[in-house]
Amino acid sequence: MEIEPAHRRLLELAEERRVSLSRLSQMLGKNPSYLQQFVRKGSPRKLEEQDRAMLARFFGISEDQLGKPKENSYESLSVDWIDVPRLAIGASAGPGAEVAGEVAFDTIRFSFRWLRAMGLQPDQLSTIVVSGDSMEPTLRHGDEILVDRKARGMRDGIHVIRLGDSLLVKRLDTGRPGKIVLISDNPAYPAVECAVREVELIGRVVWKGGPI
Numbered sequence: 001m002e003i004e005p006a007h008r009r010l011l012e013l014a015e016e017r018r019v020s021l022s023r024l025s026q027m028l029g030k031n032p033s034y035l036q037q038f039v040r041k042g043s044p045r046k047l048e049e050q051d052r053a054m055l056a057r058f059f060g061i062s063e064d065q066l067g068k069p070k071e072n073s074y075e076s077l078s079v080d081w082i083d084v085p086r087l088a089i090g091a092s093a094g095p096g097a098e099v100a101g102e103v104a105f106d107t108i109r110f111s112f113r114w115l116r117a118m119g120l121q122p123d124q125l126s127t128i129v130v131s132g133d134s135m136e137p138t139l140r141h142g143d144e145i146l147v148d149r150k151a152r153g154m155r156d157g158i159h160v161i162r163l164g165d166s167l168l169v170k171r172l173d174t175g176r177p178g179k180i181v182l183i184s185d186n187p188a189y190p191a192v193e194c195a196v197r198e199v200e201l202i203g204r205v206v207w208k209g210g211p212i
Contacts (some may be wrong), residue, residue: 006047006067007039014060017085019104020071028054039056057083058107079156082115082122083107084146089167108144118206124150126203128160130169130210134184139169143210147203154180154201162200169205 016022022032022180028051037043037097048143056063060082085104108127115122130143139145147160154174161168180199182192
């Protein structure tokens with residue numbers, strides 16, 4: 001059976017976000033096999049309107065990518081809000097947090113117009129929580145950060161990176177050939193110099209929020 005474009009797109013999005021179809025089905029309040037049957041067996045033939053809308057908000061995409069008729073496309077409705085997934089991981093602003101997984105457990109709603117004005121693509125965004133104090137006063141323990149995962153290469157600024165088995169949020173200094181310096185805004189923590197090949201760039205931090 002040939003996979004329809006909407007079915008294929010749903011599979012791609014689930015793989016990119018590293019979330020299973022069964023978990024997405026449960027998010028919709030359906031049987032865990034609901035989306036698996038939709039993708040593999042074409043049953044149901046089309047997603048229910050409310051299910052399609054919820055998935056589009058979750059992935060930050062237009063509903064027409066999931067099979068909505070063109071004449072009633074997501075863009076034509078003048079979307080006001082985008083639900084950005086909150087990932088069940090923390091980016092350490094301390095010694096380093098081990099990465100256990102990247103499963104979305106909730107969402108935070110952002111203005112679509114604001115995201116567009118910032119030059120951000122909704123499907124490339126996620127939020128995670130800062131753990132530790134090494135980036136104080138810029139980022140405090142418990143702050144929520146919006147991470148832009150769109151590939152732009154290594155450059156100066158605050159980024160989330162993976163170093164070995166740890167996920168870190170640090171200010172990067174890329175001015176040394178073949179090297180990256182990981183800088184903590186808290187002067188109590190010394191800078192760390194790494195080879196470029198040792199660091200995997202996850203994304204750039206573009207917004208923060210937290211308790212006063």
